[in-house]
Amino acid sequence: MRVIAGDLGGTKTLLMIAECDTEGCRSIIEQRYSSNDFTGLEQMVLRFLSDTGTDATTIEAACFGVAGPVTRSADQVTAQITALPWQLNAAALSRETGIHPLTLINDFEAIGYGIEALTEDDLVELQAGDPQPKGTRAVIGAGTGLGIGLLLHDGEHYRPLPSEGGHAEFAPTGELQRALQHYLETEYEHVSWDRVLSGPGLHAIYRFLTTQPKRLASATLNEAITTGDPSAEISRFAIEQNDPLALEALGIFIAIYGAQAGNVALTLLPRGGLYIAGGIAPKLIEQLQQPRFIKAFHSKGRMADLMHKFPINVVMEPRVGLLGAALHASRL
Numbered sequence: 001m002r003v004i005a006g007d008l009g010g011t012k013t014l015l016m017i018a019e020c021d022t023e024g025c026r027s028i029i030e031q032r033y034s035s036n037d038f039t040g041l042e043q044m045v046l047r048f049l050s051d052t053g054t055d056a057t058t059i060e061a062a063c064f065g066v067a068g069p070v071t072r073s074a075d076q077v078t079a080q081i082t083a084l085p086w087q088l089n090a091a092a093l094s095r096e097t098g099i100h101p102l103t104l105i106n107d108f109e110a111i112g113y114g115i116e117a118l119t120e121d122d123l124v125e126l127q128a129g130d131p132q133p134k135g136t137r138a139v140i141g142a143g144t145g146l147g148i149g150l151l152l153h154d155g156e157h158y159r160p161l162p163s164e165g166g167h168a169e170f171a172p173t174g175e176l177q178r179a180l181q182h183y184l185e186t187e188y189e190h191v192s193w194d195r196v197l198s199g200p201g202l203h204a205i206y207r208f209l210t211t212q213p214k215r216l217a218s219a220t221l222n223e224a225i226t227t228g229d230p231s232a233e234i235s236r237f238a239i240e241q242n243d244p245l246a247l248e249a250l251g252i253f254i255a256i257y258g259a260q261a262g263n264v265a266l267t268l269l270p271r272g273g274l275y276i277a278g279g280i281a282p283k284l285i286e287q288l289q290q291p292r293f294i295k296a297f298h299s300k301g302r303m304a305d306l307m308h309k310f311p312i313n314v315v316m317e318p319r320v321g322l323l324g325a326a327l328h329a330s331r332l
Contacts, residue, residue, distance in 0.1 A: 001019075001020050001021070001060040001061065001330060002017060002018070002019055002020075002028075002058055002059055002060055003017070003018050003020055003025070003059065003060060003061045003062060003063070003326055003329035003330055004016070004017055004018075004045070004048075004059050004061075004062040004063075004099065004329070005018060005025075005062070005063055005064070005065075005322050005323075005325035005326035005329055006041075006045075006062075006063070006064035006065065006322070006325060007064075007065050007107065007110065007319070007321045007322040007325060008035070008041065008064055008065060008066045008067060008081060008107070009035060009067045009081070009083070009107070010035060010067060010081055010082060010083020010084050011034070011035060011036075011083070012032055012033065012034060012035060013032070013033050013034075013035050013041075013044060014030065014031075014032050014319070014322050015030070015031050015032075015033065015044070015045070015048045016028075016029065016030045016031075016319075016322050016326060017029045017030075017052065017054060017059070018326040018329075018330075020326060020327070020329075020330035024117055024327070025117065025323065025326040025327055025330055027326075029052050029054075030322075031048055031051060031052065033047070033048070035081075035084055036084075039086075040086050040087075040088075041064065041086060041088055041093060042092070042093055042096040042097065045062075045093070045096075045097050045099075046096070046097060049097070056097055056098040056099055057098065059099050061099070061100075061101050061102065061329040061330065061332045062094075062097075062099045062101075062102040062103075062329055063102070063103050063104075063105060063110075063325040063326070063328045063329035063332065064088075064093075064102075064103075064104050064105070064325060065105055065106065065107040065109070065110030065111075065321045065322070065324065065325045066079040066080075066081055066088065066104050066105070066106060066107055067081055067082055067083070067107045067144075068080045068081040068082040068083075068106075068107075069082075069106070070104050070105060070106050070109075076089060076090065076091055077089075077090040077091075077103055077104050078090070078104070079104045079106075088104055090102055090103050090104050101332040103328075103329075103332060105325070105328060106162045107147075107321055108139070108141065108147035108148075108149050108160075108162055108321075109149065109160045109162045109324075110321040110322070110324040110325045110328070111139060111141060111147070111149070111160075111277050111315075111320050111321045111324055112139055112149045112151050112158070112159075112160025112161075112162070112324065113158075113160055113323075113324030113325070113327050113328045114317075114319075114320035114321055114322070114323040114324025114325075114327065115137065115139065115151065115158065115275055115277075115315070115320065115324070116157060116158050116324075116327065117320075117323040117324065117326075117327050118315065118317055118320065118323075122315065122316055122317040122320075123275075123313040123314065123315060123316065124285055124289075124313065124314040124316055125311075125312070125313050126276070126288060126289065126293070126294060126312040126313065126314060127294060127297075127308070127310065127311060127312040128311060129271075129273075129308065129309050129310045129311035129312065130271070130309045130311075131271065131272060131273060131311045132271040132272055133272075134153040134272065135153075135270070135271035135272030135273075136150065136151065136152060136153075136268060136269060136270050136271060136272050137150075137151035137158060137270050137272040137273050137274070137275065138150055138151065138264050138265065138268040138270035138273075138274050138275070139151065139160075139274075139275045139276075139277050140260065140261050140264050140274070140275075140276055140277070140278075141276065141277035141278025141279075141281070141315075142197045142198050142199075142201075142257065142278045142279075142280045142281065143198065143199065143278040143279040143280055144198060144199055144200070144279075145166055145194045145198050146166030146192075146193050146194040146197045146198050146201075146260075146278075147166055147277070147278065148163050148164075148165035148166055148264055149161065149162050149163060150163065150268050151270075151272070153272070157331070165193075165264070166192065166193050166194040166197070167190075167192045167193070167194055168192060168193060169190070169191065169192060169193075170184075170191045170192055170193050170195065170196050171259075171263070173255075173259055173296075173299075176212075176252070177252070177256070179208070179212070180196070180205060180208050180252070183208045183211065184196070184204060184208070187204075193260055196253075196256055197253070197256055197257055197260055198280075199229075199230075199231035199232075199279075199280065200230075200231065201231075201253070202230075202231040202234055202235070202249060202250070202253050203225070203230040203231050203234065205249045205252050205253055206225075206230070206234050206245065206246065206249040209245055209248055209249055209252075210245070215245055215248070216244075216245070217245055218237070218243050218245065218246075220237075220241075221233065221234070221237045221241075221243050221245070221246060224236075224237065231280075234246045234249055234250065235250060235283065235284065238250040239286075239287075250284075250287065251292060254284070254287050254288065254290075254292050254293050254296075255292050255293070255295075255296045256296070257276075257288070257293060257296075258292065258293035258294060258295065258296030258297040259296040259297070259299070261274060261276065261293075261297050261312070262296065262297040262298070262299070262300055262307060265297070265307065265310045266300060266303060266306075266307075269310075270310055271309065271310065272311075273310070273311040273312070273313060274310050274311065274312045274313075275313055275314075275315055276288070276312065276313070276314045276315065277315040277320060278315075279318070281314045281315070282314065282315070282316045282318065285314055285316070288314060294312075297312070
């Protein structure tokens, strides 16, 4: 069957036509659009059909992963993209495009479905663990924000259960992280993991360090932060330039990532595997493979032995959410 899948973000949207069967889904056509160039998803999908010369009657289902909350009721599915004024309604979108069935899911839920579509080549193992077939899986992913999800096997497939665990209270470890939390409390009423473990979070860690004694900020890095993407520049200066303050910020970030990944593992017991997704992990794969991450993951006191049993893999496929949306569409 032929489906349309989408990965909707505040800046860009990826749309794909895929051919799906019992073996999985294969991409036929993919297009990237600037989200701000459109007034709504209906307009974008119609443009996509036109650009690709696709007759809507040849599409048997569609699913769109949305970077924002999705609300389901007895008679409708609606969504709001956090960074856009679009109000999405699955039934209205189906009528406008002529595609049925059609649904909306949270973007991290789409990533959860996409885990099942990955191959070994799409993953980098951080810990072999002791995997259990069809065991519970968990996903954590830092990007613009922090996503956390649970995957349960229903006898045939894994089904994701989304959460807002990224907005739970940040739990600092050690004196420096406690000082970081205090620093962030002057900016935010509620200091969540999302405020620290994300792209903006890495920048926040760097800003905090510039306020601490004996930490000298590089004028070159500060200029790069001002003119470019702050988190990307901090990472680049840490990896390429060996900038001391950038290295320290990135080291704290990696330790916090490991600690929260361990918290997720303790909470959900993912004996089927813990998957590290999101846009940041593939870019920092060499840093995640160093001892700091796994040491923080294991550092759980009386539960330290248990922490060695969870398989941990980094998702390197950037289209995992798009693949997940296609897979879910094929099962509608």
